[in-house]
Amino acid sequence: MELTVIVALTASVTALAHLAHADPKRRRAFGLPLYAKRRRTTITLVILLLPGVGLLALGDSAGFTIWIGGLTLLGWGIAAVRPKRNTARSG
Numbered sequence: 001m002e003l004t005v006i007v008a009l010t011a012s013v014t015a016l017a018h019l020a021h022a023d024p025k026r027r028r029a030f031g032l033p034l035y036a037k038r039r040r041t042t043i044t045l046v047i048l049l050l051p052g053v054g055l056l057a058l059g060d061s062a063g064f065t066i067w068i069g070g071l072t073l074l075g076w077g078i079a080a081v082r083p084k085r086n087t088a089r090s091g
Contacts, residue, residue, distance in 0.1 A: 001060060001062075001063060004055070004058070004060065004063060005055070005060075005063040005066050005067055005070075007051070008051030008052065008054065008055055008063070008067050009051070009066075009067055009070045009071060009074070011047060011050075011051050012047075012048050012049075012051050012052070012067070012071050013071065013074045013075075013078070014047075015044050015045075015047040015048035016048055016071070016074070016075055016078060017078055018044055019041070019044055019045075019048070020078050020079065021035070021083070022035040022037075022039045022041075026083070027083070030082060030083050032083060051067065052064060052067055052068060052071075055067055
């Protein structure tokens, strides 16, 4: 059961980190260039939420509670970290 929650949390945090990395408002606020690739927000949100739905479908309400709490905590951690700036100049 613990491994299921850890895998679910890892998948969701990875998707959340991608959303934070590609967010145009966040990039603008930190003076970063626009995200060059396609953002794919809808599929990323599905990947973010699907593990929680899976935990509920398995009837693991305790695992869901741990997953949602961990996702909240790690999401705040992702939001608190300033993105790295690329200091290399081309040309």
